[in-house]
Amino acid sequence: MSGHLAIVGLGPGDERYLTREAEEALQAADALFGYGPYLDRVPERPGQARHPSDNREEDARAKAALLHAADGGSAAIVSGGDPGVFAMAASVCEAIEAGPHAWRALDIAIVPGITAMLAVAARAGAPLGHDFCVLSLSDNLKPWALIEQRLDAAAGAGLVIALYNPVSRARPSQLGKAFAILARRLDGTTPVIFGRAIGRSDESLVVTTLADASGVAADMASLVIVGSRETRVIARPGSSPLVYTPRAVESVSA
C-alpha cells in the first residue's frame, strides 16, 4: 500500500512549541484530521483538505484517516501535546489492530510533541526532575477504583504525579477525591501545580499546597502536578516561585 498516515503532536497552544519535524509533516499531508480547536491552530494550505471532528470522536477520526491513507492519500492527524500521551496514537493503533489486515502495511509515522506536563513543569521549575508517574484521571475508559489504587501506589512509592484530564463537566468532583486520597500519604504542605493553556495568551499557572488544592479551579484543559515528599519551593521576589524535585533521595523510607 502506498498511503501514508502521520500522527502529529502540535505541543501546547503556542506554535513556538512546534518542532521542525511536525511542521514538515503538516506540510506534506493532503488531508488533515483532528479535533476542531487543534486543527484551527494549523494554517490553511491550498489543496489540503481539513476534516474537523469532535473531542469524543477519536475512533471515527482514526478510521477516517486510515481509510484516506488506504486509498493512497497522505493523511495527518493533529494532536495537542504529544500524540503518544493520552492522545491519538493509541486510538490509531487500536483501529489498525481491529481493522482490515491491509492497514498493517500502511506507512505510519508518529511525530512527537511537547506534552502538557513538560510545558507546565518548565514554567514552574523542575517538579519532574526526579522519578514520576503520569495518570489520566478520566474514568471514561477505566474503573475509578483502579485510579484510586494507582494514586495510592504512586504517592506511597514517593513519586511525583502528573494528572491529565483532571476534571470534566461529567466528572466535577473527582479531582477533589484524588487530592483526598493523596492526602493520606502526603503532608498538606506538599506543593501542587495547576497549569493551563501554557504558551497561549490566557496561560495560567497556580502553585499551591495539597491542603489548599481542592479550592483551585481546574477544567479539561488543566494539567495538575502533585509533588512528592522531596519537592521543594523557592520563593522569588517579584516572580512566581520555582518548584523543583531534587535529583537526590537519601533514604529508602522517603
Place this chain on the structure above:
Amino acid sequence: MSGHLAIVGLGPGDERYLTREAEEALQAADALFGYGPYLDRVPERPGQARHPSDNREEDARAKAALLHAADGGSAAIVSGGDPGVFAMAASVCEAIEAGPHAWRALDIAIVPGITAMLAVAARAGAPLGHDFCVLSLSDNLKPWALIEQRLDAAAGAGLVIALYNPVSRARPSQLGKAFAILARRLDGTTPVIFGRAIGRSDESLVVTTLADASGVAADMASLVIVGSRETRVIARPGSSPLVYTPRAVESVSA
C-alpha cells in the same frame, strides 16, 4: 538583576526535534554552557561563547551559567531531551536554592524539549498511551533499594514503565536486576522496547519481551520502555511491529 538564564531542551539527536522556542533561546544567548556532545549539536555563532563541560559536572555547569547571568549576561544551558526530566533544570534549581539570595531575582526560562521516552514511544507506536511511570535506574543519587521498591510498586499498579539511565559503565548489571524484579509481577511475554539515538543516523529500536530483554545490549544513551499487562504488539509485514497500550482498562485487578 538584569541577567538572564535559559535552560534549553534540544530534544533527541536530530535537529528536526528542535522547537522554534528552543532555536530562539539559543540565538538570544551570549554564552552557551553544556555537556560537550550536546553543545556540538548547536551551530557556532559569532560573538557567542561556548563552555563545554563533562557529563558529571552538572553542579559546576549550573553555577557557572548562574554566575554569568548574575554578571548581567545572557546564558543558555543546553540539555539533551527535555531539561526537566532527569536533566539540567533540577540542577539549576538546586544551585539557586543553595546560592546567593540575589540569584533568586534572575530571569530564568526553562524551554521544554522532546524527552527521550516520547521519541522512542513515537517510533514504537503508542506504548505510553495509558498510565505510566518514569524512573531513573541510576543509583548515583538514590539508594538501589528505593529503585527496587519503585519498580515493584509501578509494575504492581499496572503502569507502563519508562527507564532512563538504564546502564552505565559503573552499573553494568542493574538493568538485568530490574528486569528480574519486574518479572515477579509481569509475564515473560510483556513487551519491552529499547530505543537509542532516535533521529540520528545510528538510531536503533529493538522490540522484545521481558523474558528476552536481559540479552539486549544497552548503554547510557538507551531508553527502555517496559509494557504493562495491557500492552499489545501488532506485527506488520515488512516493518517493525507497532507496540501500544490501549486507552481502556476493563478490570481493577489488572
